[in-house]
Amino acid sequence: MKRALNFNAGPAALPQAVLEKAEKNWLNFNNSGMAIMELSHRSKEYEAVHNQAITSLRKLLSISDDFEVIFLQGGASLQFSMIPMNLLSEESTANYVLTGSWSDKALKEANKIGKTAVAASTKEGGYHSIPNLSDIKVTEDAAYLHITSNNTIYGTQWHQFPDVAIPVVADMSSDILSRPLNMDQFDLIYAGAQKNLGPSGVTVVIIRKELIKDNGKLPTMLNYHTYSSNNSLYNTPPTLAIYLLSLVLEWVEETGGLEAIQKENTEKAHALYAEIDESNGFYIGHAEKNSRSQMNVTFNLASEQLSAKFLAEAKHAGFVGLNGHRSVGGCRASIYNAVPKEHVHELASFMKNFRLNN
Structure with missing residues (x-):
């Protein structure tokens, strides 16, 4: 499976x-x-x-x-x-x-x-x-x-x-x-x-x-x-x-204890935040940089229509759970300990390709 x-x-x-x-x-x-x-x-x-x-x-x-x-x-x-x-x-x-x-x-x-x-x-x-x-x-x-x-x-x-x-x-x-x-x-x-x-x-x-x-x-x-x-x-x-x-x-x-877990979590978060920061405003992160979460990466796109398109294409590509909370909308990637870093890098690649195509 x-x-x-x-x-x-x-x-x-x-x-x-x-x-x-x-x-x-x-x-x-x-x-x-x-x-x-x-x-x-x-x-x-x-x-x-x-x-x-x-x-x-x-x-x-x-x-x-x-x-x-x-x-x-x-x-x-x-x-x-x-x-x-x-x-x-x-x-x-x-x-x-x-x-x-x-x-x-x-x-x-x-x-x-x-x-x-x-x-x-x-x-x-x-x-x-x-x-x-x-x-x-x-x-x-x-x-x-x-x-x-x-x-x-x-x-x-x-x-x-x-x-x-x-x-x-x-x-x-x-x-x-x-x-x-x-x-x-x-x-x-x-x-x-x-x-x-x-x-x-x-x-x-x-x-x-x-x-x-x-x-x-x-x-x-x-x-x-x-x-x-x-x-x-x-x-x-x-x-x-x-x-x-x-x-x-x-x-x-x-897995190596909390030090190893923290190291992997830092790498996962960096992969997504790097795409947000390098997008020149295409992706708009919610959190200020000094307060960013390593567990929940929240962001918006320039319009609700573009956000909806992003979420629809992400769902079609096999990504689950990227909708932001119903109270705020937008997008959210929750990258807790058990989310494999390979999945996070797949998401970062998808975000980059979506940006280049739109």
Whole structure:
């Protein structure tokens, strides 16, 4: 079978090696006579998968024992509510940096829980960039500072992170595992799996243990303490998604770890941005150069008609998922870890040929 040229923003491409290994074990996992999604989440076979996924994530991201790694459901969108419910008190203010639609949605949910403030924003400028670190102003009673590390819709990404004297919370749904991280810069990281971690259905939260409180007023399933005290096994977790996540983490290790992944991601992004920059305005990149994402390359053409022609011809050529988000239009190539660099170079060649012919 010829694999699709998949540039979907999420659910996104998974490594072919991961899919092949899952297929091989699909009907008979570890000689159990059952598929992984048929196993009890209390069985020793599944428990080994569960714990290995946590161990692998700790190793790849150099996560110390100061942090808890937990698996949840509900996507990053549920975390928009869980974070203020667990971290925000009546006496404090949640601070948010607005860099795109998802940070805006996170703020709206926090507004339902307690007091909030905007510490910095590029909304008025159309979300073309990430704010300068010096422009971030937190309130004196700040409970935490929330950022979205990569903005899938607008194609911007943080390349340096805030250094503030309050907990830093980061939505890393679309760029976790794409580069090495200094975990000391963060206090809570959360990510829906469906970009770089695995399939949709599981959400990873990495939280500093001192932030986990046993708040008896919270609903059980919205309390981080429930998950940390039960190894994320208080109820039935998304076992198939966690199994595939564990295989993705194994693949990242076999690929050479995050340094190797970052190097390849840089090469892939350069191939597309070079075509945009050399097109003399034929392709118009959305993000300012110092804020460009290595995960989502967003651009427009001179007219809606030309953009539509580009997308139609790209679809005919076998490219999938190049339409921009419905809220902004245009074009977007999502080039997460599992998108082969050969596919990215094919896209760059297509873009060049389309430009020369039009």
